[in-house]
Amino acid sequence: MTQNTIKKISSLYPRLSEKEKKIADYIQEDPSHIINKTINEVSADLNIADATVFRFCKRLGFKGYQAMKIALASEVITPIQQFHEEISESDDEKTIFQKIFKSNIRTLENTMHILDEGSIKRAVMLMNKAKHIYFYGTGGSAVIAMDAYHKFVRTGVKCFAFVDSHFQLMSASQLSTDDLAVVISHSGRNRDTLQISKTAKEHGASMIAITGFPKSPIGQLADVALYTSSEETEYRSEALSSRIGQLSIIDALYVNTMVKHKDDANHALEKMRHAISQTRI
Structure with missing residues (x-):
């Protein structure tokens, strides 16, 4: 799913302003990096205005920065998580307990990261x-x-x-x-x-x-x-x-x-x- 957002950025790239291209490059370099960043931190890293970041998110079809960050979080993290938490019918009781607890911990960590x-x-x-x-x-x-x-x-x-x-x-x-x-x-x-x-x-x-x-x-x-x-x-x-x-x-x-x-x-x-x-x- 990550590629859906990244592909959208790539398709829009030629029509982006120079400042918007800086944001696109920032995300494409490491999509998971932005998950832990506030809009203020991103704008400070790129030396651009918060409004520019916000407009970029709108161009991608999101309501705002937070919505884009949540989408990236679900797209970047979830496939890895699903691989690690895959429960098999052959798992014993303790293994299932461990996988469920780890899944809950990841839910808390991911939720904490996307809270604005x-x-x-x-x-x-x-x-x-x-x-x-x-x-x-x-x-x-x-x-x-x-x-x-x-x-x-x-x-x-x-x-x-x-x-x-x-x-x-x-x-x-x-x-x-x-x-x-x-x-x-x-x-x-x-x-x-x-x-x-x-x-x-x-x-x-x-x-x-x-x-x-x-x-x-x-x-x-x-x-x-x-x-x-x-x-x-x-x-x-x-x-x-x-x-x-x-x-x-x-x-x-x-x-x-x-x-x-x-x-x-x-x-x-x-x-x-x-x-x-x-x-x-």
């Missing part, structure tokens, strides 16, 4: 200013949304999550500009989740998307999108593999929120511990 610092800061800012946070996800993503609620209820921030998609849609219709919707969808194309997202945005709520596809409708609709990178194997779908990345992003947002709301969080934890203590005999 600016997007992280904007996501934390939206979390901190929201009066209410609603976590949305359908199917397998509903489990991740409930896990998010289980964490964030400790922060002192008013938060909500519903397993039923109809309840989610009903709650989305009641959101306002003071609210934040955190939408979880690996594909970013689930019909129910997309309708929930559109409804939340129509009523003025801010939105964070946690997804694996930058060009997905939900990713495009969000104020901030945080992307995961995962791989598909014979025994595990890409969506299942992505959950470890989704959970880690939620963990990181949770800890950031705990730090920013330290006093409220401590008070919330005290009330929670007191309530739990009352149930003990």
Whole structure:
């Protein structure tokens, strides 16, 4: 798949400006090198403006630098990863355990590499200013949304999550500009989740998307999108593999929120511990 992006760069090369050719050469020399670089670092390395890098990404058909970087990450890293994690029916139990753990570690490492610092800061800012946070996800993503609620209820921030998609849609219709919707969808194309997202945005709520596809409708609709990178194997779908990345992003947002709301969080934890203590005999 790497060659698809590289071929696109090659086909456009004669029509690129001199500065854009510098970017093309930079990528073609070592496509994996750019995965760990921010747009600022690339522009500094090449002594060009950030806007030039951004326009180059647009010419390739990407929404921006982050989308191009994610595409390169999946194209460069995934084939190697799939080779190493190939599970055989002849593998013993321990070998399968080891391969699954290594796959999860790679998912975390790849996700960490493609997360954009600016997007992280904007996501934390939206979390901190929201009066209410609603976590949305359908199917397998509903489990991740409930896990998010289980964490964030400790922060002192008013938060909500519903397993039923109809309840989610009903709650989305009641959101306002003071609210934040955190939408979880690996594909970013689930019909129910997309309708929930559109409804939340129509009523003025801010939105964070946690997804694996930058060009997905939900990713495009969000104020901030945080992307995961995962791989598909014979025994595990890409969506299942992505959950470890989704959970880690939620963990990181949770800890950031705990730090920013330290006093409220401590008070919330005290009330929670007191309530739990009352149930003990």
